[in-house]
Amino acid sequence: MIEILxxxxxxxxxxxGALVGHILRTVRDRSTVGTNLLEIDRxxxxxxxxxxxxxxxxxxxxSFGRGPFGHYICTAVNDAVLHGLPHDYALADGDLLTLDLAVSLGGxxxxxxxxxxxxxxxxPESVALIEATERALAAGIAAAGPGARIGDISHAIGKVLRGAGYPINTEFGGHGIGSTMHQDPHVPNTGRPGRxxxxxxxxxxxxxxxxxxDTARLVxxxxxxxxxxxxxxxxxxxxHTIAVTEDGAEILTxxxxx
Structure with missing residues (x-):
C-alpha cells in the first residue's frame, strides 16, 4: 500500500517526527561508557x-523476525547494523552504537x-562509516521531490556509498511510512535514476x-x-522520515x- 498523507x-x-528526533537525541546524549542497552530501552x-x-x-x-520484537528501540553495536534487540550489554569506549526508533502519535x-x-x-573506520551514511542520507533527501522517482533517490544514495568504497546490501532499505511504520514503496540503497x-x-x-x-552479507x-x-x-x-512537498522534501525527524 502506498499512502498519501x-x-x-x-x-x-x-x-x-520531532518526538522521534527528541528521543534519539536524548538517548544519544545519555549513552556513555557503562550504559546498558536495556537501560536505553527503558x-x-x-x-x-x-x-x-x-x-x-x-x-x-x-516474517523476517522472530516476533514480537518486545522492545521499544533497536540498539545495534559494532558489527550489528539492523534490528538490534536490546540485551544485557554495557557499552565500552569506542563502541559504534546505532539507535533506530519508530513511534506513532496521533495516527x-x-x-x-x-x-x-x-x-x-x-x-577512523567507524567515523568514516558514519559520515558516509550521513552524506548518503543527505543526497537521498536532496533527490526527493514531486515528480522525482524512487530510483532517483536510490541512485543518489548508492552513488555516495559506492564512492566511499562500501558494498551495498539491497535486502533492507528505506520505505513508505504513514499510518503504519512499513509501507510501499521500497527504497533500495542503490538503483537506476528515472525508474x-x-x-x-x-x-x-x-x-x-x-x-x-567490507561485506554486503548479513547474518x-x-x-x-x-x-x-x-x-x-x-x-x-x-x-530520517521525510515528507514530499510541493517544492521538495521536508525532514520530519x-x-x-x-
Whole structure:
C-alpha cells in the first residue's frame, strides 16, 4: 500500500517526527561508557509513554523476525547494523552504537536512526562509516521531490556509498511510512535514476542508508532479530522520515531546537 498523507495531517507528522528526533537525541546524549542497552530501552519506553505515543516495535512481528520484537528501540553495536534487540550489554569506549526508533502519535508514524561512537575514542573506520551514511542520507533527501522517482533517490544514495568504497546490501532499505511504520514503496540503497514510483506531495518516506565496512552479507543472531555483518566488520546506519512537498522534501525527524 502506498499512502498519501492528507495535507491537514502534515502538522501531526511533524509532531511525531520531532518526538522521534527528541528521543534519539536524548538517548544519544545519555549513552556513555557503562550504559546498558536495556537501560536505553527503558529510557525510550518512558519517553514514548510520557508523550502519549505508541511504540511501533513492541508488537512488531514481520516474517523476517522472530516476533514480537518486545522492545521499544533497536540498539545495534559494532558489527550489528539492523534490528538490534536490546540485551544485557554495557557499552565500552569506542563502541559504534546505532539507535533506530519508530513511534506513532496521533495516527501518524515516524522512523529515524543515528549511529555514533561511545566515549572518547574515535576509530577512523567507524567515523568514516558514519559520515558516509550521513552524506548518503543527505543526497537521498536532496533527490526527493514531486515528480522525482524512487530510483532517483536510490541512485543518489548508492552513488555516495559506492564512492566511499562500501558494498551495498539491497535486502533492507528505506520505505513508505504513514499510518503504519512499513509501507510501499521500497527504497533500495542503490538503483537506476528515472525508474520506479513517481513521488507525489503528501508521500512520507523513511530513507535509511546503511553499510558494512567490507561485506554486503548479513547474518542473524540467535535472538532471531539482530542482523550483523557476516565478516564481523563495523557498520553504520542513518535514517530520517521525510515528507514530499510541493517544492521538495521536508525532514520530519529533526529534534526541535533545545
Amino acid at each position: 492528507d495535507p491537514d495531517k502534515l502538522p501531526q507528522a511533524r509532531e511525531t 529510557w525510550a519506553q518512558e519517553m514514548i509513554t510520557e508523550a502519549g505515543a505508541q511504540s511501533c516495535y513492541v508488537d512488531y512481528a514481520p 501518524v508514524a515516524a522512523d529515524s536512526a543515528i549511529s555514533f561512537v561511545v566515549g572518547g575514542s574515535r576509530p 520506479g514510483y513517481k513521488l507525489r506531495p503528501g508521500l512520507l518516506l523513511a530513507l535509511e542508508p546503511w553499510v558494512m565496512a 542473524t543472531d540467535d535472538d532471531g532479530w539482530t542482523l550483523r555483518s557476516e565478516t564481523g566488520c563495523r557498520t553504520a546506519h542513518s535514517e 529533526l529534534p526541535k531546537p533545545a
